[in-house]
Amino acid sequence: FLSLFQQRIEIQKLREGDNLILGFSIGGGIDQDASQNPFSEDKADKGIYVTRVSKGGPAEVAGLRIGDKIMQVNGWDMTMVTHDQARKRLTKKKEDVVRLLITRKSLEETVRQSMMQH
Amino acid sequence: MDTDSIHSGYSHHSNRSRGSNKQSERSSRDRHKSHSRDSSSRSDKNVTISASSAQPQQPDQGSAPTDAQDDNWGETTTAVTGTSDHSLSQEDLAGFGKETDGPVEKLNCIRFIPLALTLLLGLLVLVTPLSFLVLPQVLWPERLQACGTACEGLFLSLAFKLLILLLAGWALFVRPTRASLPRIAVFRALLGLLTLLLLLSYWLFFGVRILDSQEENYHGIVQFAVSLVDALLFIHYLAVVLLEIRHLQPCFSLCVVRSTDGETHHYNLGQLSIQRAALVILQHYYKDFSVHNPALLTAAKSRAAKHLAGLKVYNVDGAGSDAATAQSRAKIAAAARQRDTSHNELYYEEAEHDRRVRKRKARLVVAVEEAFTHVRRLQEEEKKKPPGDEMDPREAAQAIFPSMARALQKYLRTTRQQHCHSMDSIQAHLAFCITNNMTPKAFLESYLMAGPTLQYGRECWQTRQWTLVSEASVTSPLHHGSEFQLKSSDFSLVVTSKTIPHLKLSEEYVHPKSHKFVLQLQSETSV
Numbered sequence: 001f002l003s004l005f006q007q008r009i010e011i012q013k014l015r016e017g018d019n020l021i022l023g024f025s026i027g028g029g030i031d032q033d034a035s036q037n038p039f040s041e042d043k044a045d046k047g048i049y050v051t052r053v054s055k056g057g058p059a060e061v062a063g064l065r066i067g068d069k070i071m072q073v074n075g076w077d078m079t080m081v082t083h084d085q086a087r088k089r090l091t092k093k094k095e096d097v098v099r100l101l102i103t104r105k106s107l108e109e110t111v112r113q114s115m116m117q118h
Numbered sequence: 119m120d121t122d123s124i125h126s127g128y129s130h131h132s133n134r135s136r137g138s139n140k141q142s143e144r145s146s147r148d149r150h151k152s153h154s155r156d157s158s159s160r161s162d163k164n165v166t167i168s169a170s171s172a173q174p175q176q177p178d179q180g181s182a183p184t185d186a187q188d189d190n191w192g193e194t195t196t197a198v199t200g201t202s203d204h205s206l207s208q209e210d211l212a213g214f215g216k217e218t219d220g221p222v223e224k225l226n227c228i229r230f231i232p233l234a235l236t237l238l239l240g241l242l243v244l245v246t247p248l249s250f251l252v253l254p255q256v257l258w259p260e261r262l263q264a265c266g267t268a269c270e271g272l273f274l275s276l277a278f279k280l281l282i283l284l285l286a287g288w289a290l291f292v293r294p295t296r297a298s299l300p301r302i303a304v305f306r307a308l309l310g311l312l313t314l315l316l317l318l319s320y321w322l323f324f325g326v327r328i329l330d331s332q333e334e335n336y337h338g339i340v341q342f343a344v345s346l347v348d349a350l351l352f353i354h355y356l357a358v359v360l361l362e363i364r365h366l367q368p369c370f371s372l373c374v375v376r377s378t379d380g381e382t383h384h385y386n387l388g389q390l391s392i393q394r395a396a397l398v399i400l401q402h403y404y405k406d407f408s409v410h411n412p413a414l415l416t417a418a419k420s421r422a423a424k425h426l427a428g429l430k431v432y433n434v435d436g437a438g439s440d441a442a443t444a445q446s447r448a449k450i451a452a453a454a455r456q457r458d459t460s461h462n463e464l465y466y467e468e469a470e471h472d473r474r475v476r477k478r479k480a481r482l483v484v485a486v487e488e489a490f491t492h493v494r495r496l497q498e499e500e501k502k503k504p505p506g507d508e509m510d511p512r513e514a515a516q517a518i519f520p521s522m523a524r525a526l527q528k529y530l531r532t533t534r535q536q537h538c539h540s541m542d543s544i545q546a547h548l549a550f551c552i553t554n555n556m557t558p559k560a561f562l563e564s565y566l567m568a569g570p571t572l573q574y575g576r577e578c579w580q581t582r583q584w585t586l587v588s589e590a591s592v593t594s595p596l597h598h599g600s601e602f603q604l605k606s607s608d609f610s611l612v613v614t615s616k617t618i619p620h621l622k623l624s625e626e627y628v629h630p631k632s633h634k635f636v637l638q639l640q641s642e643t644s645v
Contacts, residue, residue, distance in 0.1 A: 026645060033640050054644075087643045
């Protein structure tokens with residue numbers, strides 16, 4: 001099911017010492033407790049959500065916001081992965097750039113509102 | 119007990135000015151003292167008089183509203199000394215005691231009639247089988263056929279069965295009666311009648327079949343006697359089931375409320391008649407309900423008197439047929455409109471009272487703890503060489519009592535319990551606590567909390583005469599929604615009953631290995 005309210009974000013990884021960091025934190029996963037997710041609308045949603053975005057980091061610069069749900073990372077699906085798998089897909093040392101497909105609640109609302117106006 | 123001129127508990131509620139208080143205090147204190155002296159030497163029945171005769175003081179105080187009257191109260195009225203019309207003199211008290219002696223004796227006699235009847239029936243039960251055996255031997259010994267071992271066996275069993283019957287009868291029936299109920303106990307009367315009927319029918323058969331025809335088969339006669347004893351044992355079994363076992367299974371829940379202060383307790387009872395249920399409730403009353411303290415209720419009564427006295431209604435249009443209801447309605451409407459500040463008074467009065475009680479309690483606790491440090495149990499080695507001033511518990515109690523007496527008396531006056539505890543009872547309790555190595559807190563607990571009526575001396579355990587007030591007949595069984603009242607002289611207990619609902623218990627099997635758990639994780643990783 002392809003949702004219409006999606007946005008593509010491209011983040012350039014920042015090199016800090018020996019690590020490549022993206023500047024945000026993720027939560028969720030199929031092995032986690034979905035009912036404690038403050039950002040999801042449906043409390044049974046076991047997707048990967050952005051729980052924190054560090055200020056001035058590459059993610060914030062690229063337009064990622066807290067509460068975004070990550071649907072794909074570089075073409076890999078993130079809706080049915082465990083927490084650890086998600087972390088691994090985001091922190092591949094060989095990749096400098098990650099292209100995320102995210103969906104956002106506020107995005108849905110703006111699109112819905114613009115659709116209703118017509 | 120103390121030598122200061124602190125006013126006694128009853129004039130504590132007086133709303134008169136301070137100036138005229140001194141004379142009224144002294145008079146009321148004198149009255150109180152004379153009553154306590156009289157009452158301590160008499161039976162419990164007379165103490166109710168002293169408590170209730172001081173109560174008429176309250177309406178007196180309530181009806182002296184203005185200050186101008188208060189100032190002259192001490193000089194102009196005659197109700198100052200101990201011989202006023204509101205106090206009873208020594209002769210009156212003596213006369214009252216004599217009056218109640220007569221009915222009390224009659225009641226004692228009536229109480230023993232059921233016991234006498236039971237003993238008579240028991241004697242008859244004992245004599246009948248023995249006479250069945252003995253009479254043929256006496257009247258026609260030559261014609262009787264001797265029977266050997268079979269008869270001997272029957273004699274043995276008869277003897278033992280009679281012994282068992284007598285012991286069981288003694289255990290069940292020959293007990294001091296706990297109470298005298300207003301109507302006869304139905305089950306006991308029925309059982310007595312049944313036994314009598316059985317004995318009569320056996321005597322009839324014996325008379326007709328055996329005595330008249332001079333039966334020769336002695337074996338048959340012995341079997342006849344044994345069958346009588348068997349039947350009597352079965353009647354005894356019936357008695358045990360009806361009198362003792364049937365009412366053990368609880369099926370009613372009774373709610374008992376005391377009318378004066380609303381204290382409530384619940385009891386579960388089985389199927390009983392109303393009078394037997396009342397008996398059970400009264401037995402629980404003495405150990406569950408805190409002691410009835412009339413001194414605690416006077417504040418509410420004075421407030422009620424003030425509400426009533428607030429408004430007067432004048433009929434200016436002449437007398438009408440519905441004047442009374444119109445007047446009361448007008449009073450209620452006017453009272454509702456009036457800005458009543460009595461709730462304010464109540465709030466501050468109660469806060470002040472709580473503060474005073476806590477202060478006195480603190481002083482009391484400190485005084486008692488200090489008093490207890492002065493006395494110590496004599497050790498074993500010290501007993502061998504006598505120090506010279508060893509005391510038994512009563513003397514030790516008397517020695518340390520004065521140091522805490524004043525604090526204790528002030529506390530009892532503040533919580534209005536002073537009439538429940540006499541100096542003797544306090545000293546006896548102190549000696550008891552010292553003997554049993556109790557701490558000061560254990561000693562004080564019976565004064566800090568109002569305990570059940572059983573805890574106090576006979577002076578407070580006044581009412582043994584209760585009246586059962588019921589719309590249904592008192593021998594009818596309890597049912598859902600039955601109500602009755604148990605009235606005593608100062609208060610009444612209102613009892614309502616409800617059936618315990620039918621409980622449906624179902625089963626759910628849990629496999630021992632079915633308890634499995636997973637962890638709930640919420641991790642957050644930064645990337």
